[in-house]
Amino acid sequence: MAGKIQSLTEEERNHLLPLLRNAQWVEVVGRDAIYKEFIFKDFNQAFGFMSRVALQAEKMDHHPEWFNVYNKVQITLSTHDCGGLSQRDITLATFIDQASLM
């Protein structure tokens, strides 16, 4: 891991969070994190999605907190190292959205 990951600056938040909110990401109450729920046709789709995300997460070395029941996947993104949102969360969120559309 390269040096300590930086939390998002005020400016970046102001710029990026609206976009995420548009994409149905919501800010978690009580912590600096974003959350989204995905619903798929069936388990296979859901797990396929999760696999794609997992592979990407590994690549980025940044992992989501998530829960899965059958066709539903709930994801919370936050960066442990800085105790809040970082650029990685934004990048992963973007990827997750793309993956959910495949």
Add this chain to the structure above:
Amino acid sequence: RSGGERAGAAKVKPSRLTALQEQLIWALLESGLSRDILVQAIGELERDRVSAGAERGERGDGESSEEGEMDFPPPIFRELEKLLPEEAAKLRAEVDQLLQEDPWHVAKIVKSYMQQHNLPQREVVESTGLNQSHLSQHLNKGTPMKNTKRASLYTWYVKKQGEISQQFTNAKHGLGSAEEQGEETRKGRRNRFKWGPASLQILFHAYERQKNPSKEEREGLVEDCNRAECHQRGVSSSQLAGLGSNLVTEVRVYNWFANRRKEEAFRHKLALDTPYTSQSASSSHPNLPPSPEHGVKYSHQIMCDTVSSARGSIGDRVGHLVVSPIQLEPSHTLLETHNSKLVSSGGPLPPVSTLTSLHSLSASPASSQGLIMASLPSVMSLGESSLLIGLASTQPQTVPVINNVGGSFTTLQPISFQQQLHGSPQQPISHHFQSYMGASPFMATMAQLPCHMYNKLDSPQYHTSSLLSQAMVITDSSSLGTLTSLTAVKQILTADPEEQTDSPLQEDSLHLQPHTPVPASESLEMYPTSQTTESHQSHLLSPSQTDISSYIPTQMVSTAQ
């Protein structure tokens, strides 16, 4: 529908993937994995998984391809499941095709492939679970084999072809994955190295020139041998990885020379032990007193006495009769021509691999002069390709060998020769020694014999009590017509040799009319020389025969004098 099926399962889906599998495959592909890397990785992972499973003690049902257990389905099929479904299907198709063909025809194909690549039967047995004896009989003699078993055999064959061709292709790119494909991951040990006929030819030629080559010379031989082995397998030289466990190395060459030198020394030593008497005055060969058995230990209880006598030598070719009780190691062929400077320089130990050394009929130094000693039972059993001419008797009787070399009447001890005196070196089965052997004038003589006795010598055969005193007759074609009596050799020998045509014959002796080129004998069988070397079998008598009379050479030749 829940959770169960995952990618990487040992089970192979014959056709479609499940939806999840599709998803997962897609996920993998989208993650940046290329198709090829994915395929390769699957192979590697599966191999790792299998060996890991074995280590965890799953051996009983895991690495069954190594177990040699014949369970249904045969272990070899488990290996199929490790392959990609696509490749497994291709394999099965090929196997099915082979199953449709004539079994004997396919057996010949498989056998020749094994010979070409010098593959041990053991490997086949271990990965197919077939019985080795059955396998050997099926491949060599066409003994029937059930289809299920043939299927495992063919499966191994097709797989092996793939492995080996992969080994060769990988050789081009440097070793890399060749290692994994070798027997390492399967067994944890490679097949035992075995000299191929082509290499042996090269080595024996070199041995003739120089018994103790320097390191440079050895390295040269390494290259020559590997090149020859590659050619034999139909690949370009220097795709060495494909030779696998049969790759020739400098160490192996070194050991080979060391073993041959030891062997030769041992032969000298044994030669000294062999009592020798000779009546010949013309021979420069010293007379060795007949000696009782020496304390040489042999596994056979076979002794032979040979009556020795010799005619005066006519010209420069003289043979000598040797009388001695000889007990020799069954696997050691003793055939040597000793000059009067017979020296025993043998070390105390017998040579390492007497089985593989076709002794040299080193009659080349002397034009057939000297003591020719042979061990009866100890004809070289070189697997299937040994040609043995040997006689043995269980009683200490006279077992004369009548040699009519160069027109003189002599008797020699039974001699074992390597086979294929005429064969072409290109034959895959051909004896590596044959060209080596051809150098000696004596052997050259032998080579003209139209008739040979061949015997696939296994020691037990000589234990038969049906062995009578016999004589081996070795003649050259120029002196056909001699009438000789086998059992009456004693009489013949003591009598004037010129009378031999009239010497009384005992019942079981060969009775020949003078000038008859082909003897007709009640007690002997003729075995026409089989010149073909396509199959070693053609040279061999049925090993199961215990009637020694069938081993009696049939060529009786008159003395020219």
